[in-house]
Amino acid sequence: MIHFDNVTKVYATQSRPALDHVSVDVDKGEFVFLVGPSGSGKSTFLRLVLKEERPNSGAIHVAGKDLARLSNFKIPHLRRRIGCVFQDFRLLPNKNVYENVAFALEVIGKPRRFIRKVVPEVVELVGLEGKAHRMPDELSGGEQQRVAMARAFVNRPMILLADEPTGNIDPATSIGIMKVLDRINRTGTTVVMATHDAAIVDSMRKRVVELEDGKIVRDQSRGVYGQAY
């Protein structure tokens, strides 16, 4: 599903590479934690998958597509198959829960009847039934992140990228968020989650890829956050 072959990325303003000859494979339906300290290259990895950045060398395949040969015109179609969740939720403050989720479908031109059918299903899947007409500022952080996950998942992407989704959320609420991610993963969606949260990684017992200074230092199935912690 995601295939990195000897990928190196150097940002123009920095001499040290953000990713240094990284090769990794993520299969369809996998759940992968991407761990490592700040600046280790986790976010760069996710941005490369979305083709928000281009690698300096190496090949990236996502959902069977060679990103180097994907024209700019086709990037939106790639992104429709990838859902994204962020630490800061990125909801539209002037739209309610339903509208925020529906927005993702509206802007890719889905018919209204389809939107009306699908959005309530997804709102229920993330555990927000009965709160569809709340505004984001009326929701807790955990609930807002559930809205963001509903938006990321409403188009049934093949891949869900989560960049520290529990970073702004207390540990108790984080468990709920992880349950939703696990539920999404069980539908066959590949999930890649970058995180600092050792407790979550340890409790989930999923594959762990650890990055340090842009290099993969550990790739362990059913792993924990790290021996050192």
Added chain:
Amino acid sequence: MRANFIFSEVWIGLRRNLTMTIAVIVTVAIGMALLGVGLMINSQISAMKDFWSDKVEISVFLCKKNDAFPQCKGSGGVSQQEQAALKAQIEAMPQVQGVEFENAAQAYANFREQFKNDTVMISAIQPGDMPESFRIKLKDPDTYSAVIDALKGAPGVSNVINQKEILDTFFGLLESLRWAALVVAIILVFAATLLIGNTVRLSAYNRRRETGIMRLVGASNLYIQLPFVMEGVIAGLIGGVVAAVLLIVSKVFLFDQVQRYLVSNNPLTWETVASVISLTMIIGVLICVLASFVTLRRYLRV
């Protein structure tokens, strides 16, 4: 593509930047109106030139008795022989297409016709006061200098008047007016372009959250950019409509009024006004679209 989504986005954008939108509308309107006035003057100039080029004549006035012109002093008027010699000389010139003799009675009739509303002038002038003249029509109105040089000072000639020179002064005035209008129009179009760029940039900044999400969920570039471009187009269109009104007003209150003082029956037609209006509208909207796209490429990374 969902039209109502795009239009609601456009409406929000225009309302959030109301002052900038108004500035765009005003500059586009004035710029386009001046461009249109320039084009209208232009079409008037060529219509009048066509009209006059058939009619311009060189008038060779002949001495009459006790004429005040220095050339005529003591001659006691043009003689029959001098008149015949002049006619032969004029007809022999290669530039001349035709020549007509206008006697005093015809000249007086023409004079009465021209000043029919001015009783003082008519009562003051007697048929005997009108000079006889040859009216020369040239093959090419621009080749007058040789003809005039040859006839000025010929015996029996009091004065030579080239209508073309009088007209040229007038056309020169009109042409500088046209250039002034066009230059100001170009400056305003430039200002409008910058203003539209700024408006679109503000809009893009105001809606960076929305566009960021649209990018992430895979909205196409066209879908993301269209609301911004439409904002420019709508502001440009409103400006164009205001310009059209200004142009119609200027036709009725400027061109038609001036026309009454000019001896020429080619008023500015509504067809000309309509084509000028559609041209300025197209230019206005095109400028808006281009300015929006160029700005978006810089400020809305897709």
